[in-house]
Amino acid sequence: MAEGYIRLNKQGVSVSVTSTDLDIVERAHEMSGIGTIQGPYPLKSGKQRWNWHVAKQSDIARLLCAIAPLMSERKRTTQILLGRPNTCPIPVVVASTGTVPRSPIPPG
Numbered sequence: 001m002a003e004g005y006i007r008l009n010k011q012g013v014s015v016s017v018t019s020t021d022l023d024i025v026e027r028a029h030e031m032s033g034i035g036t037i038q039g040p041y042p043l044k045s046g047k048q049r050w051n052w053h054v055a056k057q058s059d060i061a062r063l064l065c066a067i068a069p070l071m072s073e074r075k076r077t078t079q080i081l082l083g084r085p086n087t088c089p090i091p092v093v094v095a096s097t098g099t100v101p102r103s104p105i106p107p108g
Contacts, residue, residue, distance in 0.1 A: 001019065001020075001021070002017050002018065002019035002021070002024045002025070002028075003017070003018050003019070004016060004017040004018070006064070011055065012055070012057050012060070013057065013060045013064075014053065014054065014055045014060070015035075015053070015054045015060060015063060015064075016051055016052065016053045016054070017051070017052045018049055018050070018051050019049065019050060020043070020047045020048065020049050020050075022040075022050050025037055025039075025050040025051065025052045026052075028052040029052050032054070032063060032066075034054055034056070034059040034062075034063065035052050035053055035054035035055075035056075035059065036052070036053055036054075037050055037051070037052055037053075038050065038051040038052075038053055039051055
């Protein structure tokens with residue numbers, strides 16, 4: 001299982017996915033071709049966790065455009081609040097089956 005967030009802070013927007021399953025974190029990194037993998041970090045349970053983190057603002061913009069069609073209405077509303085109302089500098093194509101394209105992040 002993995003958890004993720006889109007956060008707005010003083011430096012801008014950041015995206016992170018955290019999991020105790022390294023393969024999930026590696027898959028996010030591999031599919032996007034952006035960001036960094038951090039960890040392992042020990043947990044009290046004895047397990048380890050890893051993070052996939054994206055902070056470069058140009059990468060964030062491309063990532064959010066690519067995943068926007070997969071987001072809930074509430075999350076898309078967040079994009080409007082961040083000043084990105086339905087505008088993407090790249091074309092976004094999502095298969096009618098609802099599957100995520102193999103490489104959803106076009107090169108910048």
